[in-house]
Amino acid sequence: MSFEHEPRVDYRNAVGVVTLTGDVDIVQAHALRNRLLGVVRNEDLGLVVDLTEATYLDSVGVSILFELAERLSERQLRLAVVLPENGIVQRVVTIVNLASVAEIRNTVDDALAAVES
Amino acid sequence: MRSRIAADRLRDLQRITDAALAYLPLETLLDELLVRVVEILGVDTSALLLLEDDDTTLVARAAKGLEEEVERGVRIPVGRGFAGRIAATRQPVHILNLDEAEVVNPLLRERGLKSLLGVPLLVEGSVLGVLHVGTLTERAFDADDTELLQRAGDRAALAIFSRLTERERGLADALQRSLLPRLPQLPAVSLAGRYLPAAAARLGGDWYDAFALSDGRLGMAIGDVVGHGFHAAAIMGQLRSGLRAYALDGMPPGEVLERLNRLLRQLEPGRTSTIVYLVLEPHGGLLTVATAGHPPPLVHPVDGDARYLELPSSVPLGAARHVLYDEQEFELAPGSALLLYTDGLVENPGEPLDAGLERLRATVQRGDEDLERLGDAIVDELLPEGPGNDDAALLVVRALPLSDTLLAQFPAEVESIPFMRRLLGRWLDEAGATAAEIDDLSLACAEAAANAIEHAYGLAPGVVELRASASNGGVAVVAVRDFGSWRPPRGTHRGRGLLLMEGLTDDVEVIHDDEGTTVELSRRIGEEAA
Numbered sequence: 338m339s340f341e342h343e344p345r346v347d348y349r350n351a352v353g354v355v356t357l358t359g360d361v362d363i364v365q366a367h368a369l370r371n372r373l374l375g376v377v378r379n380e381d382l383g384l385v386v387d388l389t390e391a392t393y394l395d396s397v398g399v400s401i402l403f404e405l406a407e408r409l410s411e412r413q414l415r416l417a418v419v420l421p422e423n424g425i426v427q428r429v430v431t432i433v434n435l436a437s438v439a440e441i442r443n444t445v446d447d448a449l450a451a452v453e454s
Numbered sequence: 455m456r457s458r459i460a461a462d463r464l465r466d467l468q469r470i471t472d473a474a475l476a477y478l479p480l481e482t483l484l485d486e487l488l489v490r491v492v493e494i495l496g497v498d499t500s501a502l503l504l505l506e507d508d509d510t511t512l513v514a515r516a517a518k519g520l521e522e523e524v525e526r527g528v529r530i531p532v533g534r535g536f537a538g539r540i541a542a543t544r545q546p547v548h549i550l551n552l553d554e555a556e557v558v559n560p561l562l563r564e565r566g567l568k569s570l571l572g573v574p575l576l577v578e579g580s581v582l583g584v585l586h587v588g589t590l591t592e593r594a595f596d597a598d599d600t601e602l603l604q605r606a607g608d609r610a611a612l613a614i615f616s617r618l619t620e621r622e623r624g625l626a627d628a629l630q631r632s633l634l635p636r637l638p639q640l641p642a643v644s645l646a647g648r649y650l651p652a653a654a655a656r657l658g659g660d661w662y663d664a665f666a667l668s669d670g671r672l673g674m675a676i677g678d679v680v681g682h683g684f685h686a687a688a689i690m691g692q693l694r695s696g697l698r699a700y701a702l703d704g705m706p707p708g709e710v711l712e713r714l715n716r717l718l719r720q721l722e723p724g725r726t727s728t729i730v731y732l733v734l735e736p737h738g739g740l741l742t743v744a745t746a747g748h749p750p751p752l753v754h755p756v757d758g759d760a761r762y763l764e765l766p767s768s769v770p771l772g773a774a775r776h777v778l779y780d781e782q783e784f785e786l787a788p789g790s791a792l793l794l795y796t797d798g799l800v801e802n803p804g805e806p807l808d809a810g811l812e813r814l815r816a817t818v819q820r821g822d823e824d825l826e827r828l829g830d831a832i833v834d835e836l837l838p839e840g841p842g843n844d845d846a847a848l849l850v851v852r853a854l855p856l857s858d859t860l861l862a863q864f865p866a867e868v869e870s871i872p873f874m875r876r877l878l879g880r881w882l883d884e885a886g887a888t889a890a891e892i893d894d895l896s897l898a899c900a901e902a903a904a905n906a907i908e909h910a911y912g913l914a915p916g917v918v919e920l921r922a923s924a925s926n927g928g929v930a931v932v933a934v935r936d937f938g939s940w941r942p943p944r945g946t947h948r949g950r951g952l953l954l955m956e957g958l959t960d961d962v963e964v965i966h967d968d969e970g971t972t973v974e975l976s977r978r979i980g981e982e983a984a
Contacts, residue, residue: 359704363868363904364668396901396951425893432957433950 344372351382352452354445358390361398361426370401374408383415383452387445394426399433406438415440417448480617484516484610491606492518495599497587499567502610503530503537504575504583507683512537512584520588523561534558536570537584544581546573546600551592562588571595573604575611582611638666641862641877643736646825648833648848650798650841652682658845659686659727660796663694665701670872672736673701676794676849677729677748680770689722693771697731707731707744711771711779715746718772726772730794736853736880739786744779746771749797749811752818756789756855760819762811788855788884791828793818798846799836810836825850856881859923866907866916866936874920875900878932885924887979894958895932895977901951902934902973910938910971929960930979937970 345356353376361369377384386402388394406416417440420427435441440451488500499519503512512530514523533542535558540547549555549570552562562570565588572586585607595603637645645664652658659679667673675697679690696717700710710731718727728748734741743751743763747770754760763784769777786792793814800810817835821828829850837846860881864870875896882892899920906918921933955962961976 360669360872362900363871393897395897395904396954397904399950399954425890425897428894428958429897429954432954 344369346376348378349449350453351380352385352449353377353381354385354387354449356387356390358392360393361388361391361401362393362395363397366397366401369398370404373401373405377409377414381414383417384409385417385419385445385448385452387419387448388426388430389419389421391426394429396433399429399435402435403438406435410438415452417442417451419443419445419448480614481516483613483617485518487606487610487613488516488518491585491587491603495587495602497593498590499565499588500586501588502575502583502585503528504614505532505541505581507685512541515583520561520565522565523559526561528559528561530558536562537572537586540572540574540584540586541581544574544576546571546604548595548600550594566590569593569595571599571603573600573607575607575614577611577615582614585610634661635663635665637664638672640666640672640736640873641864642854642856642880643672643734644825644852644854646829646850648829648846650833650837650846650848652798652841652843652845658682658798659690660798660845660847661690661694662794662847662849663698664849664851665698666873667701667704667733668869668872669704670736670876672734672851673698673731674734674792674794674849674851675701675729675731676796676847677727678796678798678847679727680725689718689725689727692721693718693727693729697729701731701733706781707733707742708779708781711744711746712777715771715774715777715779719775722772724772726770728770732792732794734786734792734851734853736876739788739790739853741784741786741792743782743784746777746779747773749795749800752793752795752815753784753786754791754793754818754821756787760815762815786853788853788880791818791821791825791850791852793832794849796845796847798842798844799832799848801844802842825852856884859921861919861921863917863919864903866911866918866938868904868907870918871900871903871907874903874918874934878920878922881922882930882979885922885930885979886928887930888981891930891977891979891981895930895975895979898955898958898962898975898977899932899934901955902932902975905951905973906934906936906938906971910936924979928978928980930977932975932977933972934975935970935972939970 347354355376409416418435419442420430422443442448442451484502488502491500501517501520501523502515504515505512510532514528517523530537532538535556536547536549538558552567567588568590569592570586570588572584575582575585587603634649637647647662659681662676664674677693679686693714696714697710700713718725728746730745730748730751732741732743745765745768747768750762750765752760752762765782766780768779800814801807802810814836817832821831829848832848862877864874878899879892879896882895903918910916916938919935924930955975959975959977963974965972
């Protein structure tokens with residue numbers, strides 16, 4: 338299924354890095370959820386979701402991130418989320434306390450380090 | 455004596471064509487006509503060829519004693535051979551001995567024809583096709599024969615012309631109706647479109663389209679496929695579908711045109727089309743434009759002179775293999791009008807293009823607030839004598855200024871949420887909110903709307919109402935109301951929705967009454983500015 342703002346997926350060693358752009362919201366949720374759950378490979382240590390290029394994140398988008406963290410943790414894997422230092426996406430992530438299930442960092446390199454450690 | 459025989463023959467012919475005209479399908483009429491021509495003139499074959507839309511080729515459409523001509527779909531270039539010469543010169547041609555003449559169609563020789571007589575089918579001075587008869591033995595056709603065949607040809611031409619125009623008109627209408635879009639209804643945006651077919655009822659390749667993108671922005675396009683006829687119209691339909699498909703996949707205007715260029719070159723090598731595609735963000739008025747050789751859109755700012763957008767020169771779609779189409783950005787402030795058009799609207803024979811462009815500019819400048827009336831005025835002013843030789847299309851859009859109190863209703867569907875968010879964003883911007891406040895309140899409003907859509911109506915269709923007002927003290931109150939039955943939010947993400955509403959505003963109130971539920975969000979705005 339195609340949807341707007343196709344996520345970019347890149348693998349750095351044993352960690353997938355997914356960059357989400359545009360609106361991460363109720364309209365895109367269904368396609369995005371299926372896409373994200375398929376990104377993690379068997380041999381991976383974890384997953385990094387880069388939200389620095391996302392323009393919008395609503396509660397449905399947040400739920401996908403929580404579900405992703407839960408699924409990863411069932412397999413002893415870790416989720417790290419890269420956030421800009423301010424803006425609506427950063428405020429939303431803070432309000433819902435995503436930090437309770439994922440490592441929150443400001444750069445992809447820091448996020449990779451958090452997953453691999 | 456001879457002339458009375460000729461008169462009798464002509465009456466015969468007249469009877470069949472006149473009677474047939476009333477009810478026979480065109481193909482049957484032509485067949486009947488050819489049978490009669492063979493009988494009356496005492497010849498062995500008769501055939502009728504019609505000119506293609508492109509005016510360069512004759513195609514066999516009906517034949518008697520020479521049926522293979524139609525079956526094989528014989529095509530004769532105008533100007534060449536027997537029939538081609540008749541079409542080119544618009545004069546009867548008589549060949550006494552085929553062995554000594556240039557003939558394109560091998561069938562005539564294969565069939566063993568010796569003598570030929572052909573006349574042009576003329577209507578209002580233009581050639582529609584060719585009617586010819588042939589004999590297996592040598593025959594010197596005389597002036598009476600030629601006159602009779604020409605009279606038969608004239609009748610056939612009239613019948614064909616009326617059927618063609620009737621059919622073309624019917625098809626043109628149907629095609630036009632099916633290809634002209636139903637313009638989207640967006641809150642606080644008004645749109646009007648016009649399509650004017652060419653006077654000769656020939657199908658043209660002009661089209662326009664406007665549609666809502668799923669993120670709440672508005673996509674608009676206008677284009678002009680080079681050429682006429684059904685083929686150009688069919689290509690226009692394909693380009694329109696292609697553009698919508700790429701646009702709805704979220705591609706930016708430049709990339710949409712690059713893909714359309716590849717699509718057109720694949721579908722129809724050698725065919726070109728101009729087009730301009732724009733995306734308008736009603737909130738903030740950001741207009742992103744990419745053009746492929748199309749005349750520039752016209753903008754009439756709310757407090758300024760109408761002017762054409764300055765766009766870099768570009769090549770039409772289909773003209774080159776690898777083309778990068780640049781995007782330009784403009785501001786379209788609320789209240790401003792934007793006008794897209796095709797050259798059929800501004801081009802007049804015997805007048806420089808600038809004169810037409812200036813007339814359009816002046817008409818828009820003093821134009822009506824109401825876009826439907828503005829559309830009518832433009833057509834009246836630019837095409838005072840009705841449609842010209844070319845078809846013309848026109849699309850006007852205006853982002854309407856919002857009032858102090860915002861009130862809008864949306865279908866209770868997930869797809870409405872981006873539109874609500876953007877409309878509220880635009881209103882908050884005009885009310886003096888900062889970018890961060892707009893983001894926060896819009897998101898809180900979207901969460902309230904998602905709640906209403908998911909929980910108030912179940913599967914039944916419903917409506918969600920958005921209200922917003924600002925107090926003198928600088929507090930914005932945004933109310934999202936549904937008219938369904940309240941059910942407590944279910945599922946964790948709805949719980950997070952409430953958490954976000956509370957986190958992003960100063961106060962959230964949920965009010966239930968007999969008619970439904972209202973979520974009222976309050977937040978102080980304009981803080982950074984204060």
